[in-house]
Amino acid sequence: MSAEAPARPPQRIALLTEPLREQIRALFPRYPSKRAVTLPALHLVHEHLRCVPLQAMSEIAELLEIAPAEVHDTMSFYGFFPQAPIGDVRVWVCRSLSCMLRGGDELLGHACRKLGIHPGETTPDGKLTVEFAECLGICDHAPAALADDGRVYGPLDEAGVEAMLDELKRGRKDGPTRA
Amino acid sequence: MATFEPVLTRNWNVPDARSLKVYESRGGYQAARKALTTMDPDAVVNLVKDSELRGRGGAGFPCGLKWTFLPKDRKETLMCVNGDESEPATFNNRYLLERDPHMFLEGILISCFATRASTSYVYLRFEYIEATRIIEEAIAEARAAGHLGKNIYGTGFNLDVWVHRGAGAYICGEETGLIESLEGKRGWPRIKPPFPAIEGAFRKPTVVNNIETLCCVPHIVERGAAWFKSIGTPKSYGPKLYTVSGHVEKQVCVELPLGVTCRELIDDHAGGVWKGRKAKAAVPGGISMGLLSADELDTPLDFESLRKPGCLGLGTAAVTVIDDHTPIIDYLVNTSRFFAHESCGQCTPCREGTGWMSKTIHRIKNGGGRIEDLDVMLHLAENLGIIPGTTICGLADGAAWPIKNALAKFRPELEEYIRTHQTPGAGPTPLQLDVAAGRRVDLFQVGNAIAAPPPAAALHSPGRPDA
Ligand SMILES: Cc1cc2nc3c(=O)[nH]c(=O)nc-3n(C[C@H](O)[C@H](O)[C@H](O)COP(=O)(O)O)c2cc1C
Numbered sequence: 335m336s337a338e339a340p341a342r343p344p345q346r347i348a349l350l351t352e353p354l355r356e357q358i359r360a361l362f363p364r365y366p367s368k369r370a371v372t373l374p375a376l377h378l379v380h381e382h383l384r385c386v387p388l389q390a391m392s393e394i395a396e397l398l399e400i401a402p403a404e405v406h407d408t409m410s411f412y413g414f415f416p417q418a419p420i421g422d423v424r425v426w427v428c429r430s431l432s433c434m435l436r437g438g439d440e441l442l443g444h445a446c447r448k449l450g451i452h453p454g455e456t457t458p459d460g461k462l463t464v465e466f467a468e469c470l471g472i473c474d475h476a477p478a479a480l481a482d483d484g485r486v487y488g489p490l491d492e493a494g495v496e497a498m499l500d501e502l503k504r505g506r507k508d509g510p511t512r513a
Numbered sequence: 514m515a516t517f518e519p520v521l522t523r524n525w526n527v528p529d530a531r532s533l534k535v536y537e538s539r540g541g542y543q544a545a546r547k548a549l550t551t552m553d554p555d556a557v558v559n560l561v562k563d564s565e566l567r568g569r570g571g572a573g574f575p576c577g578l579k580w581t582f583l584p585k586d587r588k589e590t591l592m593c594v595n596g597d598e599s600e601p602a603t604f605n606n607r608y609l610l611e612r613d614p615h616m617f618l619e620g621i622l623i624s625c626f627a628t629r630a631s632t633s634y635v636y637l638r639f640e641y642i643e644a645t646r647i648i649e650e651a652i653a654e655a656r657a658a659g660h661l662g663k664n665i666y667g668t669g670f671n672l673d674v675w676v677h678r679g680a681g682a683y684i685c686g687e688e689t690g691l692i693e694s695l696e697g698k699r700g701w702p703r704i705k706p707p708f709p710a711i712e713g714a715f716r717k718p719t720v721v722n723n724i725e726t727l728c729c730v731p732h733i734v735e736r737g738a739a740w741f742k743s744i745g746t747p748k749s750y751g752p753k754l755y756t757v758s759g760h761v762e763k764q765v766c767v768e769l770p771l772g773v774t775c776r777e778l779i780d781d782h783a784g785g786v787w788k789g790r791k792a793k794a795a796v797p798g799g800i801s802m803g804l805l806s807a808d809e810l811d812t813p814l815d816f817e818s819l820r821k822p823g824c825l826g827l828g829t830a831a832v833t834v835i836d837d838h839t840p841i842i843d844y845l846v847n848t849s850r851f852f853a854h855e856s857c858g859q860c861t862p863c864r865e866g867t868g869w870m871s872k873t874i875h876r877i878k879n880g881g882g883r884i885e886d887l888d889v890m891l892h893l894a895e896n897l898g899i900i901p902g903t904t905i906c907g908l909a910d911g912a913a914w915p916i917k918n919a920l921a922k923f924r925p926e927l928e929e930y931i932r933t934h935q936t937p938g939a940g941p942t943p944l945q946l947d948v949a950a951g952r953r954v955d956l957f958q959v960g961n962a963i964a965a966p967p968p969a970a971a972l973h974s975p976g977r978p979d980a
C-alpha cells in the first residue's frame with residue numbers, strides 16, 4: 335500500500351480494557367457455553383464502568399461470540415444494569431412487606447427528599463444513587479437498606495436514614511461493615 | 514416432644530465458625546468423608562429418600578425422590594443450588610451462607626456425590642454481597658484442603674463449585690428461570706416437562722435444590738434417617754429455619770422442629786407483637802403463601818397443615834406479622850405491587866392479571882373502590898396460576914393467594930374500607946363505567962374530561978393517626 339493511502343477514521347477506542355477482557359475470558363472454562371458468561375461479564379463491566387453502555391454490550395457479545403442483541407436481551411431483562419453511570423455508591427431501600435409494615439415506603443421518600451432526587455436517580459455530585467428494591471433478604475433489619483458495597487442498614491428511622499446517607503456520601507467501603 | 518437439638522445453627526455462636534479450621538474441629542466434613550469413602554452414591558440417595566427430607570425452597574418436594582428422576586444412563590449431571598432467596602420476608606439462606614459456609618459446601622459435596630454431579634453452580638442473588646464474599650472464600654479454602662477439586666479424599670470423585678450471581682430478579686428463583694438465567698438468557702421459566710432432572714441447564718440432567726435443603730444432608734448422613742424423622746410432624750420431618758419479621762419486637766431467624774405454630778414463633782421467639790399490640794394476621798411462609806387470620810395462628814407451620822386455613826403451603830417458612838393497627842388493604846397494595854413488578858411477562862394471565870390486580874387495589878386504596886371490585890378480584894385470582902392451569906410457573910399462584918385469603922378472611926373490613934374511603938375523582942371515570950356496562954359512549958361528549966389518577970399516597974406508617 336502506498337504511503338499516501340487516505341487516512342482512515344480513527345478506530346473506536348475499546349471500552350473493555352485488556353485485563354477486563356482477560357477476567358471475562360477466565361470464566362469460560364466454568365461453563366459448557368460462552369453465553370453463560372453473559373451475566374458475570376455484565377457484572378464485571380458494571381463494576382468497572384458503573385454502567386453498561388451500548389458499546390460495551392457489543393464488545394461483550396464479540397467476546398462471547400453471540401449477537402449484541404442477545405446480550406441486550408438478557409441485560410434489559412434484569413433492570414439492574416444502567417446504561418449511563420450511576421453514583422459511586424448505589425443504595426437500595428426495601429419496600430417489600432416486612433419493611434413496608436415498619437415504614438419502608440416513607441423512608442425511601444424521606445431519603446429522596448433529603449437528596450432532592452427521585453427513586454432511581456443519582457445525586458448531582460455523582461455520589462449516591464437511591465433506588466427502591468423488593469425484599470433484599472435482610473428483613474431482620476427491617477426497615478432496611480443495602481449499599482452495593484455490602485453495607486447493611488436497619489432498622490432505620492428518619493434519623494437513621496440521614497446518618498446512612500451521610501456515611502454513604504463518604505464513599506465506598508472495601509470490606510463491608512455491619513451498621 | 515423430646516428436647517430438640519438444633520443442628521443447622523449449631524455453629525452460629527461459635528467464634529470464627531466460618532473458618533475451615535473451626536468447622537473441621539467441630540466434626541465438619543466428617544459426614545462427607547463417610548459418604549464418599551464408605552457409601553455408594555445410590556446408598557446416599559436412598560438414605561435421603563428414607564429421611565423424607567422435603568425441599569426447603571418453597572414447593573416441599575421430596576428431595577431424595579427428585580434425585581431418583583435423573584436418567585440412569587446419564588453421562589453428566591449438573592447441580593444448581595438455588596440461592597436466589599427473593600421471597601419477601603425470607604432470609605434463612607443468607608444466615609446459612611454467612612454463618613456456616615462450610616456446612617453448606619459439605620451439603621453440596623455429599624449431594625453432588627449422590628447425584629454424580631461434577632459441577633455445581635451456586636446461583637446467589639446479587640444482593641447477598643457479603644454472603645458471596647464469604648462463600649467464595651470458603652470455596653477457596655475447601656479447595657485448598659482437598660474437600661473440593663480433583664480426586665476428593667482419594668475416591669476419584671471430582672467436584673467444581675462456582676458461584677454465579679443473579680441480577681435482582683425474583684423470577685430467577687423459579688428453578689427453570691434460574692437455569693435460563695444461568696445460561697445467560699433472560700430468566701423466563703420454561704414449560705415443563707421436561708423437568709430439569711431430565712433436561713436442565715445446558716440441556717443436561719440437572720438437580721436444583723435450595724440451600725437449606727442441602728444443609729440438611731450432612732446431618733442426615735451423620736445421624737441417619739430415623740433421627741431426621743424423629744423431628745417434626747407427620748410428612749414434615751426435620752429441623753427448619755423459621756424467620757419472623759414485621760410487627761414483632763425482635764425480628765429473628767430460629768431453628769425449630771417443623772410444625773411449630775405461628776403463635777409460638779411470635780410469642781416465644783420474636784418477643785411478641787410489637788408495641789404491646791395484637792396480631793391481626795400473619796403471612797405464614799413468604800407472601801406467596803397467603804394469610805393467616807389472628808384466630809388461625811395456632812396452625813402448625815408444616816407442609817401439610819397450612820392447607821386447612823386455605824394457605825398455599827409452607828413456602829419458605831418466613832413469617833411476617835401484621836398488627837391490628839394495619840389496614841388489610843395496605844397488605845394487598847404491597848403484595849400486588851410486588852407481583853406486578855416481578856412477573857416475567859411470558860404468560861398473559863400473569864402479566865396482565867398481576868397488573869390489573871395492582872391497579873384495582875391501588876384504586877381502592879386511593880378512595881376509588883367499588884364493592885363489586887372485590888368479586889372481580891376474586892374471579893381474577895381464581896383464574897390465575899398453575900393450579901387452575903393458565904400459566905407456566907407458580908409466581909401467578911403466589912400473586913393470587915394473598916387476594917384469595919384476604920377476601921375470604923377480611924372481606925367485611927375491605928367492604929368497610931371501600932365504603933368509608935370514597936374520594937371524588939379517584940374512582941373509575943364515567944367513560945370506564947359506560948364501557949364496563951356495555952353502554953354506547955359518545956367520545957366527543959366525554960372529550961378530554963378523563964381525570965388523571967391521583968398520586969399514589971404513601972403507605973402505612975407506624976403511628977399514623979388513621980392507621
Ligand atoms: C416464582 C418462584 C420463585 C421461587 N423462588 C425460589 C427461591 O428464591 N429460592 C428457592 O430455593 N426456591 C425458589 N422457588 C422454588 C424453586 O422453583 C424450586 O422448587 C426449588 O429451588 C427446589 O429446591 P428444593 O426442592 O430444595 O426446595 C421459587 C419458585 C417459584 C415458582
Ligand code: SF4
Nearest residue numbers: 857859860863904906
Ligand atoms: S406465571 Fe408469570 S412469572 Fe411465571 S412464567 Fe408466566 S408470566 Fe412469568
Ligand code: FES
Nearest residue numbers: 428433469470473
Ligand atoms: S422485606 Fe425488606 S428486606 Fe425483606
